[in-house]
Amino acid sequence: MSLLTINGLEKTFKHGSTEEKILKGIDLDLSKGDMTALVGASGSGKSTLLTIAAGLQEATGGEIIFDSENLTALDDEQVREIRAKRFGFVFQQAHLVPFLTVQEQLELMLDTAELKWSKEERRQEIEDILEKVEMQHHRDSYPDSLSGGEKQRVAIARAVIHQPEILFADEPTASLDSKRSKEVMRLLTSLTKESSITVLMVTHDESALEYADYTVQMKDGLIEYPG
Structure with missing residues (x-):
């Protein structure tokens, strides 16, 4: 199901x-849980496609249908609400808030998503996700004391703790x-598959492709189909 x-x-x-046309008429379906x-060379339009699909920038033409709703027809506030509550994000850099501890990063995400969870439900969800990403012993640590791999594990935990779609x-x-790349991809895959979270990932890392259900090649603003 798309x-x-x-x-x-x-x-x-x-x-x-x-004018420079970056995307030239992209059609793509993302199925639930996949x-x-x-992939593609730098400048092929991968990141532009991802950021538009995620509601982080506007398209010039076309439409994006998310769960039967046309995102391109919504106003900025409506898109922001969907992003906060139903989307998750992981980037090349962890982008953790420097003055918040690991636990506070997760609490902030739950606040942003405005989930109607009880205090106990929030506490338990934080405990569970910290254990899954093996960061329970760093709950009170600040980002500057973490390694690159640890920061990215926290970023993944933050991206999925509110159970995005x-x-x-x-x-x-x-x-x-x-080594850390494989650890992060195993973690990302296990957490998203466990909750049937759909993932759209831009990557140049060939080893990451073994975790993908589908690989889409882009070239010059178009999807390049075999043959």
């Missing part, structure tokens, strides 16, 4: 009097060595 459908998506950037990897991952292993 959770997110992209129809004829276009994006044009203006540079003074000139991980789709976007779709997770957008932009180069989640790019800043890690090969």
